[in-house]
Amino acid sequence: MQRLLVESLDTHQEYVPYGERPEWQDLTPIQQDEGSLAPLAPIMYGDEYKDSTNYFRAIVQKGEYSERVLEITEHIIRQNPSHYSVWQYRYDTLLAIKADLIAELELMDEIATTFLKTYQVWHHRRLLITHLRAPRPELMFIANALQADKKNYHTWAYRQWILAEFNEDELWDGELPFVEQMLSDDLRNNSAWHHRFFVVWESGVRAGEEDRETLVKREIAFTKTKIARAPNNASAWNYLRGVLERTSSPFSVLEAFVTPYAQPPSPEDESEWVSDDEASSTKSPTAKSSDLAETADDAVLDLENPIPSARAELPCPQAIEFLADIREQSAQNNGTTARSDIDEAIKLYASLATKYDTMRERYWEFRQREASKLIPAIA
Amino acid sequence: MGSKELATLVHVSYIQSLGKATDDLAYHLTAHLRLNAIYWGLMALCVMKHKDALDRGEMIEFVMSCWDDEAGGFGAHPDHDAHIVPTLSAIQILHILDAPDQVDVPRIVSYVISLQNSSGSFSGDQFGETDTRFTYCAVSILSLLGKLDTLDEQKTIGYLRKCRNFDGGFGNTEGAESHAAQVFVCVATLAILDRLDEVDQDMLGWWLAERQLPNGGLNGRPEKLEDVCYSFWVLSSLSILKRVHWIDANSLISFILSAQESMASDLEGGGIADRPGDTADVFHTVFGAAGLSLLGYPDLDDLDPVYCMPSRLIESLGLKKDWVALGRRTL
Numbered sequence A: 001m002q003r004l005l006v007e008s009l010d011t012h013q014e015y016v017p018y019g020e021r022p023e024w025q026d027l028t029p030i031q032q033d034e035g036s037l038a039p040l041a042p043i044m045y046g047d048e049y050k051d052s053t054n055y056f057r058a059i060v061q062k063g064e065y066s067e068r069v070l071e072i073t074e075h076i077i078r079q080n081p082s083h084y085s086v087w088q089y090r091y092d093t094l095l096a097i098k099a100d101l102i103a104e105l106e107l108m109d110e111i112a113t114t115f116l117k118t119y120q121v122w123h124h125r126r127l128l129i130t131h132l133r134a135p136r137p138e139l140m141f142i143a144n145a146l147q148a149d150k151k152n153y154h155t156w157a158y159r160q161w162i163l164a165e166f167n168e169d170e171l172w173d174g175e176l177p178f179v180e181q182m183l184s185d186d187l188r189n190n191s192a193w194h195h196r197f198f199v200v201w202e203s204g205v206r207a208g209e210e211d212r213e214t215l216v217k218r219e220i221a222f223t224k225t226k227i228a229r230a231p232n233n234a235s236a237w238n239y240l241r242g243v244l245e246r247t248s249s250p251f252s253v254l255e256a257f258v259t260p261y262a263q264p265p266s267p268e269d270e271s272e273w274v275s276d277d278e279a280s281s282t283k284s285p286t287a288k289s290s291d292l293a294e295t296a297d298d299a300v301l302d303l304e305n306p307i308p309s310a311r312a313e314l315p316c317p318q319a320i321e322f323l324a325d326i327r328e329q330s331a332q333n334n335g336t337t338a339r340s341d342i343d344e345a346i347k348l349y350a351s352l353a354t355k356y357d358t359m360r361e362r363y364w365e366f367r368q369r370e371a372s373k374l375i376p377a378i379a
Numbered sequence B: 001m002g003s004k005e006l007a008t009l010v011h012v013s014y015i016q017s018l019g020k021a022t023d024d025l026a027y028h029l030t031a032h033l034r035l036n037a038i039y040w041g042l043m044a045l046c047v048m049k050h051k052d053a054l055d056r057g058e059m060i061e062f063v064m065s066c067w068d069d070e071a072g073g074f075g076a077h078p079d080h081d082a083h084i085v086p087t088l089s090a091i092q093i094l095h096i097l098d099a100p101d102q103v104d105v106p107r108i109v110s111y112v113i114s115l116q117n118s119s120g121s122f123s124g125d126q127f128g129e130t131d132t133r134f135t136y137c138a139v140s141i142l143s144l145l146g147k148l149d150t151l152d153e154q155k156t157i158g159y160l161r162k163c164r165n166f167d168g169g170f171g172n173t174e175g176a177e178s179h180a181a182q183v184f185v186c187v188a189t190l191a192i193l194d195r196l197d198e199v200d201q202d203m204l205g206w207w208l209a210e211r212q213l214p215n216g217g218l219n220g221r222p223e224k225l226e227d228v229c230y231s232f233w234v235l236s237s238l239s240i241l242k243r244v245h246w247i248d249a250n251s252l253i254s255f256i257l258s259a260q261e262s263m264a265s266d267l268e269g270g271g272i273a274d275r276p277g278d279t280a281d282v283f284h285t286v287f288g289a290a291g292l293s294l295l296g297y298p299d300l301d302d303l304d305p306v307y308c309m310p311s312r313l314i315e316s317l318g319l320k321k322d323w324v325a326l327g328r329r330t331l
């Protein structure tokens, strides 16, 4: 969230006070009004910041829109990029003097890279692009900015805005490869998973994706390989769940896949545990067949259902929950074995409450109660 | 609850000291947050039952000096333009200080209404940035001023609906990722408008409970670091959804307490940081204290999670919604 951090001010060496610049002589600087919180001691804070904001106040009071407004507002923004009044006045000035917005955008390329976390930077860009109507280079700019900060909320939101606002096929075309690149850099990047959902499911049906059943299969297969690589990745499980729910697909299509992730390791494996599970799964469908032959042993090879690596930290609470959901759905659809399904679901929730996710014990108890409510319905 | 306790008195003097460092450059660089910061400090004091530790008259005078008469709203600082966030802070401060009559209600109402866009979203100011945070500010302001009838509810809720994601959470704009702070502003807005039927409460409650990490702290999005301020965003949302018991209170209390500056090395510091070992600031101090209050930590005042204001005040205004926090413990 909002941080109160302050950027250091070592950017300007050749600072000349405005009072010593001939072209600013016509203005009388206006001191900051401190209201009732006026300090008793003389103001000691940075002369450069004080000087520039004093002259900025003079400009505002005069209602001046001119070339030099761009100079002084840039100077202040570089010292304090969160000063929203300065941004606003700069933007009004750009429009009033019909400034070259492309030059402004180029300046912003550099400023945005320096102050990635400041949302005014992104909003200003948005206003410029709205005027320029030139979204395509933006995607490359954003991709670069995300390299510096891969989960930056405002950068991602800006990308989603560009895509939705201009909604051109050429813009959307590169999005899936882009997301895949981001996920291969960090498959736990929730922003990238969210973006994938946005691109695949929330932006209409694109050419080549009319067959939704094929699309569901593609997305499930993609997510499975990512889960196999890092089973305890909430983002991937949430995505999987989101796809099934969005397309009203039965959870049971995932039973074969989920089951090995919901199993506790057998006792003899336990000593081999490593702390994390990002071990490369040699059993993913993308792995080379020679690797598969080496590691599959006598297990039946199922390319559609990559299994967790031997070093994965199991069971995954998300997998157990998935299995329990499958049992609940099965109980609702299937009268004859319903009771045993519910009992099984309750047992799975109980294992989460007491063993595998005890922090959220009360939630899992709630799920047990909800599951048991299904009993009279099917009796 | 662990051996650590909330160092209330140290935090109170920390907040008192904040307004005095006005010769620091940092103080001036954060002028755009000044009114918000006063609200945070005052609210932290209210939660810790030391409301009178700051001078009431000075605060009211400062708030009124932030009035932007051209726009009809409050800026964050005397010569800053009006913005919806400090406008909410101003109204919250004046209400807490029992001086709500100072403001020009009709002008603020028309300022707030003027910030709504045709999509139903709200901008923060004339500059036009939109964010579900600003929707919350608008709805909270109108509610506190008793002017909710001036709001186009359909349009407002329609926009929030567009910001809801597949995982049950909400983002800051249409299409943006779910984020705990944005979940709070959307859920609290819907609570004020009595429209919690718009959310899948079990699913969202689960997403919020999933924010708790093994060290007890809460993060704002999956696979991100824990941070004390999420104690408020997540817990207030869960309180409004009546599911605050879905997270582990004891470990979260320990986490917040361990982020107290006074617990690091120097007992003089005071305040709460984003996480243990970091530098305290007023933002994390209020949201850490607010989180503790919702968790029933002993000897704190009740906090209304919808408005982030003292609970008794909201009740006296007749605005209390049907939320549930954890019961107050005794030491």
Ligand SMILES: [Zn+2]
Residues within 6 Å of the ligand: A001, A002, B227, B228, B229, B230, B274, B284
């Ligand atoms: Zn924080």
